[in-house]
Amino acid sequence: MRISIDMKAFKKISVAGLLALAMLVAGCGKSDDDGPILIKFPHVTAPGTPKGQAAQRFKDLVDERLDGRVVVEVYPSGQLMSDDDSLDALAFGEVQMIAISLSKLDRLTHKFQVFDLPFLFPDLSTVERFQASQEGMSLLDSMSDKGLRGLTFWHNGMKQFGGPIPMRSPDAAVGLKFRVMESDVLQAQVLQIGGNPQKIAFGEVYQALQTGAVDAQENTWSNIYSSKFFEVQDYLMETNHGYIGYLVAVNPEFWDGLPEEIRAELDTIVNEVGVWANEQASVINEDGKQKIIASGQSEVLALSAEELAVWQDAMTPVWDQFEGNIGAEFIEAALAARQ
Numbered sequence: 001m002r003i004s005i006d007m008k009a010f011k012k013i014s015v016a017g018l019l020a021l022a023m024l025v026a027g028c029g030k031s032d033d034d035g036p037i038l039i040k041f042p043h044v045t046a047p048g049t050p051k052g053q054a055a056q057r058f059k060d061l062v063d064e065r066l067d068g069r070v071v072v073e074v075y076p077s078g079q080l081m082s083d084d085d086s087l088d089a090l091a092f093g094e095v096q097m098i099a100i101s102l103s104k105l106d107r108l109t110h111k112f113q114v115f116d117l118p119f120l121f122p123d124l125s126t127v128e129r130f131q132a133s134q135e136g137m138s139l140l141d142s143m144s145d146k147g148l149r150g151l152t153f154w155h156n157g158m159k160q161f162g163g164p165i166p167m168r169s170p171d172a173a174v175g176l177k178f179r180v181m182e183s184d185v186l187q188a189q190v191l192q193i194g195g196n197p198q199k200i201a202f203g204e205v206y207q208a209l210q211t212g213a214v215d216a217q218e219n220t221w222s223n224i225y226s227s228k229f230f231e232v233q234d235y236l237m238e239t240n241h242g243y244i245g246y247l248v249a250v251n252p253e254f255w256d257g258l259p260e261e262i263r264a265e266l267d268t269i270v271n272e273v274g275v276w277a278n279e280q281a282s283v284i285n286e287d288g289k290q291k292i293i294a295s296g297q298s299e300v301l302a303l304s305a306e307e308l309a310v311w312q313d314a315m316t317p318v319w320d321q322f323e324g325n326i327g328a329e330f331i332e333a334a335l336a337a338r339q
Contacts, residue, residue: 091147225288
């Protein structure tokens with residue numbers, strides 16, 4: 001049984017208001033008894049990015065170990081739908097698995113805003129310690145009532161700023177139009193440094209930079225390279241000021257309805273891919289950075305400790321602004337993970 005959903009139509013309706021229908025169609029990924037179980041897995045990044053490679057590895061291991069009993073269809077680069085649409089599609093059972101940017105979960109819970117706070121996580125090791133903490137693990141099942149259950153986290157990497165001028169201090173950002181993801185925290189951090197935030201879908205960023213609709217952006221080295229943002233950015237500043245990661249999530253009704261032995265094997269594969277993906281993320285980002293430098297199309301600037309301290313002082317007031325929404329215990333757990 002397969003139910004087609006008009007994405008444009010239901011995009012206008014909140015997920016919470018449609019949970020009853022979501023429960024009815026959650027089994028759409030399951031086939032008849034004599035056929036394979038279908039898992040549609042859309043994402044918006046290129047196949048060579050950390051997420052793209054992890055999604056493909058998940059598919060490959062399922063093919064190898066489940067002998068045709070489960071078929072995974074991976075749709076990279078936004079071929080099937082946008083991140084925003086995938087949240088609704090998962091709740092409705094139109095797709096069965098997603099790996100969505102943590103920033104996109106604003107609309108379901110404010111707790112995930114902790115990952116967007118500037119300069120909270122100095123590196124990926126700190127992120128991993130927080131995600132493994134009691135507070136971090138509690139996030140996985142915090143949205144099950146909205147048709148989404150987290151299985152694990154995947155890294156993309158640490159974020160860098162790109163712009164038309166060298167931005168060695170926040171003063172250089174004043175008046176610039178910054179592309180940001182659909183995140184109130186990211187919007188606030190740009191306002192904090194005097195910039196003009198513009199929420200633009202990932203697939204539209206290159207053209208927006210090329211045409212001057214926006215001046216600047218923040219992203220990981222792998223995304224900047226794979227999406228060719230360095231071709232339309234004169235300068236890239238190595239700030240490591242933020243984190244991009246993904247929640248690998250499924251529809252709870254679909255997942256719980258799988259045969260126990262298949263679900264157990266899929267859980268094992270998900271965990272294995274998570275470890276592999278997070279190990280690869282740093283390698284892929286460093287490779288992207290070196291290829292950007294070698295291209296000569298964008299100048300990569302390494303900021304000094306003193307320069308980074310000025311950026312931190314300018315941006316960390318955003319923590320206080322969102323502490324009430326996120327919960328102080330999550331920020332405290334993230335700070336404890338620095339030890």
